[in-house]
Structures are given as structure tokens and as C-alpha cells.
Amino acid sequence: MKVPSGQQPPPASGPVPQSGPRATGAGPAPTGPTDKMPPSARLQLDALQLANRQTTLARVAEVITRQGQATTELLLDVRGNSLKVEAAIGNTRLEPGDWVKIMRANNELQLLGKLAPAAEAGIAKALAQHLPWQQNLGAGLTKLLASLSQGLAPDLTPGQLPSSRTSQPLPDAARQALQQVLTRMPASTALTPGSGGQDQPVQQVKQWIAESGLFAEARLAQTPSNTLPDLKLALGRVVTALLAQQGQGPEQFNRITPLASPDLVQAPLQFPQPPSPTPAASTGEPPTVGQMLRLLAGMLNRITVNQLHSQVLAARPGGEGPAPTSSLLLELPWVTPQNEPRVAQLRLEQYPERGQSGSDQPKAAASEWRLSLAMDLDDAGPLHFDVALRQQTVSALVWAEKQSTLRQVHQELPLLRQSLADLGLEVTDLDCRRGSPQGTVTRLEHRLVDTRA
Structure with a gap:
């Protein structure tokens, strides 16, 4: 995935992120190709507080398909911040609301796969x-x-009047x-x-x-x-x-x-x-x-x-x-x-x-x-x-x-x-x-x- 050039880095602090569904039992995750990011990519990943080789979950907020282009634009919700990326995701079909696992590899952002939907989604x-x-x-x-x-x-049967029914x-x-x-x-x-x-x-x-x-x-x-x-x-x-x-x-x-x-x-x-x-x-x-x-x-x-x-x-x-x-x-x-x-x-x-907080003898919960x-x-x-x-x-x-x-x-x-x-x-x-x-x-x-x- 790569961030389009000219996009401003998101603020370093944001709301507390929402966790995605657990990947337990989801099976092997498909891996998509990665692309080199423009120089601003490092700043944006640093602002998201993503360390090298660190993985995190992101929610797909929007999928934008451009006619005649090989890549798809995704608007991701990463740790409470919006991040717009261009991705060649191959056979991995993504829809708004899907959760994906991503990893930072130096100054690249790699898609590790889509998580299986949680039970409550059904x-x-x-x-x-x-x-x-x-x-x-x-x-x-x-x-x-x-x-x-x-x-x-x-x-009513065909041709029957309502008044004739008993x-x-x-x-x-x-x-x-x-x-x-x-x-x-x-x-x-x-x-x-x-x-x-x-x-x-x-x-x-x-x-x-x-x-x-x-x-x-x-x-x-x-x-x-x-x-x-x-x-x-x-x-x-x-x-x-x-x-x-x-x-x-x-x-x-x-x-x-x-x-x-x-x-x-x-x-x-x-x-x-x-x-x-x-x-x-x-x-x-x-x-x-x-x-x-x-x-x-x-x-x-x-x-x-x-x-x-x-x-x-x-x-x-x-x-x-x-x-x-x-x-x-x-x-x-x-x-x-x-x-x-x-x-x-x-x-x-x-x-x-x-x-009860703030007391030496907390009450039993x-x-x-x-x-x-x-x-x-x-x-x-x-x-x-x-x-x-x-x-x-x-x-x-x-x-x-x-x-x-x-x-x-x-x-x-x-x-x-x-x-x-x-x-x-x-x-x-x-x-x-x-x-x-x-x-x-x-x-x-x-x-x-x-x-x-």
C-alpha cells in the first residue's frame, strides 16, 4: 500500500482505537503486494506510532475504485485516525466495514490479510x-x-367480489x-x-x-x-x-x-x-x-x-x-x-x-x-x-x-x-x-x- 503524495500526516494523538475481531480460527491470511511510499510516508507512519515490523488492525471505512486504474484507493481507520492509501490488493476483496491486518516494514505498509467477520457481525x-x-x-x-x-x-378468487365471501x-x-x-x-x-x-x-x-x-x-x-x-x-x-x-x-x-x-x-x-x-x-x-x-x-x-x-x-x-x-x-x-x-x-x-478507587480499602466490586x-x-x-x-x-x-x-x-x-x-x-x-x-x-x-x- 502507498499513501498518495501531498497528503498531510495525521495528528500524533487521536481517540482510543477500537480493536477488531480476533483472528483466532480465521485461517491463513492472504498477503498482498507492497509498494514504495513517497517520502512523507515515514512521517505518517511515525505519527500513527507504528514501529518497524509492528502489526496493527485497521478498519476499511471506504473503498474507491477508479475506472481504468490497476490500484484501488482505500480509506482506512487506523488507531482512530483516517489514512488514505492506494493498494494493489490482488484477489483480496475488501468492503467498507472489513477489518484488515497491516504491518509496517521500514517505510512500507504491508497488507497481511482480511480478518474473518466476528459472530456479532452476523x-x-x-x-x-x-x-x-x-x-x-x-x-x-x-x-x-x-x-x-x-x-x-x-x-378472493379471480372474478370474485368481496361481498360474496363468507x-x-x-x-x-x-x-x-x-x-x-x-x-x-x-x-x-x-x-x-x-x-x-x-x-x-x-x-x-x-x-x-x-x-x-x-x-x-x-x-x-x-x-x-x-x-x-x-x-x-x-x-x-x-x-x-x-x-x-x-x-x-x-x-x-x-x-x-x-x-x-x-x-x-x-x-x-x-x-x-x-x-x-x-x-x-x-x-x-x-x-x-x-x-x-x-x-x-x-x-x-x-x-x-x-x-x-x-x-x-x-x-x-x-x-x-x-x-x-x-x-x-x-x-x-x-x-x-x-x-x-x-x-x-x-x-x-x-x-x-x-x-471504589482512590481508597486504601477498596470496596468489593x-x-x-x-x-x-x-x-x-x-x-x-x-x-x-x-x-x-x-x-x-x-x-x-x-x-x-x-x-x-x-x-x-x-x-x-x-x-x-x-x-x-x-x-x-x-x-x-x-x-x-x-x-x-x-x-x-x-x-x-x-x-x-x-x-x-
Whole structure:
């Protein structure tokens, strides 16, 4: 590689470099030819603090191909600095985002090879493919449960008028799967204030989380069964039954264009998501089988996005603040006393241990767990809970948008404080504010494309 003449050397100091993915298991790296650099090359390599025979990793920020030229221009991100080079890279195909290993040989820069993509890069790619096709679970469940009584309209045949169609009941397998979902969704009256220390409510919450759909594959690996009470698996059983009714196999589901919710298209990675208006129960013409399959495809995509997003947040931290060592994004369906489905959004993150610096007797390091819970209640309106737990110390902040709810929460804070104390926790901060918290914005370019080990 060579630096075009006339390029100014980069500054000697720059931001802390990001490491690339480990080369372990990548196989032998292809070696590209090297070219003599102009006299300024030594200054630029010295400014990058590259010693002779020293290797480092660089990220390909841009590939510029000039028509009719044998060389390719690359814009490399080397140790936090941009470096434009001309390279004859032979059969090594480079694309923006690739990581390459380079070595300084005197005043030459040698390309040792391209590193194999890290596992999180594949996760990020899969996540990006699902992002535009998410269906709001609350709206989807409302339509699904309405089909228990309304049935489905058959798809139109050529020359058939919509008015001539008559609705048909759901297939038995689809009906059973939906009734199981409705039966196992907790009701808003299931948990009473102050019962958090009792064993039964704790077990109910554990069951609620386990059957949310996020752990479907793990549960199948432990207990191979098609009848597990799991949201994702239940939706899959509805899909299979509807396809079988049409004389089609499960492989046809991959050809269906998922139905997407506008709010999830505008902010696909926002979690918790700002509450959207609760959809009203459908009183018009029932959906067709094709429309219901598109709806189910979007709902399954939403669960898949939450699964992939959880892995990416833990595998590739962004640049804002400390990064969690593990993340879990959950959407938990529940029903109102009127059997109307709602969704609570839960974000659980574990932050790394840190000790107390600047003291002769440092404190024992301890992980901090942070929980965010968002839901929209009919009378109380939108509520958001932020809880932080480190060892036996806990703090909590409640956000309410309605003034009447704010007053009610303030009245209930002593009961919450006592309930936490009964669990053996030391409450350091407990407050309620009006409005909603400023959510952390997840950016695609920071969290999903760049890769580092």
C-alpha cells in the first residue's frame, strides 16, 4: 500500500482505537503486494506510532475504485485516525466495514490479510434484515384474539367480489393455540400491591417471562416438544394450521411479506417504545387468511428483533456511557379485565463490576442490575419504572404522565419502600416524576455495523 503524495500526516494523538475481531480460527491470511511510499510516508507512519515490523488492525471505512486504474484507493481507520492509501490488493476483496491486518516494514505498509467477520457481525446483519418488518405485538394479539369469534375471510378468487365471501372459523389447531395464549396471559388483577415477597407472585412472573417467546429455542433444546406453552411457538402453530388449511407447507411462509407497524418502522430500535394508542377491537370485515399470515409474520419478526437486539447490545457496546455485559429486551403480553391484550416492555441489563478507587480499602466490586419497565394502563395512563440494584442496595424512579396518577404513586411510595425493605434491601432513592424518561437512542451505525472484540 502507498499513501498518495501531498497528503498531510495525521495528528500524533487521536481517540482510543477500537480493536477488531480476533483472528483466532480465521485461517491463513492472504498477503498482498507492497509498494514504495513517497517520502512523507515515514512521517505518517511515525505519527500513527507504528514501529518497524509492528502489526496493527485497521478498519476499511471506504473503498474507491477508479475506472481504468490497476490500484484501488482505500480509506482506512487506523488507531482512530483516517489514512488514505492506494493498494494493489490482488484477489483480496475488501468492503467498507472489513477489518484488515497491516504491518509496517521500514517505510512500507504491508497488507497481511482480511480478518474473518466476528459472530456479532452476523447477528447484526440478521437484525438489520428484520428491522423494517416488525408488527406491534399488542395490535397483533388484538386482531388474533378477535378472529376467535369473527373467523377469517377466504382469499378472493379471480372474478370474485368481496361481498360474496363468507367468513370461516379458524382451523382447530389455530384456535387451540390462540386459546392457550389467552389462557396463560396474566390478568391485570393477578398481582396485588405488596405481594412481591410472596412465593406465588414470584413464580407467576418467572413463568410470564419464560413463556414470552424470547426463550423459545432454548426451551425447545431442553424439551423438544411442539406443544410447549410459549408465545413464539404458539404463533408458529397458528401459521402452520393456516397454511395447512390452504394446502401449503411451512416452507411457503418464507415467501410472505410481513405486515409492519408504522411506529416500529420510524423507530425500530427504540426500547422501551413510547406507548402507541391502544387498537380498538375490530368490528368490520374479518381479515383474510393471507392478511392474517402477514400479520403473524410481522409479530414473529418483532420477537426475533428483540432476541437479536438483546445479543447485539451485549456483544457490541456503543460509544455512550458504560456498556452492559448482558442485555435482555422483553415484551410481556397481559390482558385487562375485559380480556383485551396489552404489552409491558421490560429491559434488563447487567453492568460490569467496578471497585471504589482512590481508597486504601477498596470496596468489593459488584455488578449493577438496571431494570426498565414500561406499560400503558387504561385509567393510570403510561407508566415507566427505572430500578437499579447493586448487592443489597436499590433505588427506583417512577414516571407517570397523568397528574392524578402521579399523586396516587406518591401515596403508594411508602408501601413500595416497605416492600423492598421486607426483602432485605436498603432503599437509597425512591421518587416519582411526571412525564417520561429520556430514552437511550440506539443508532444502527454505532451498535450494529462496527465490530470490535
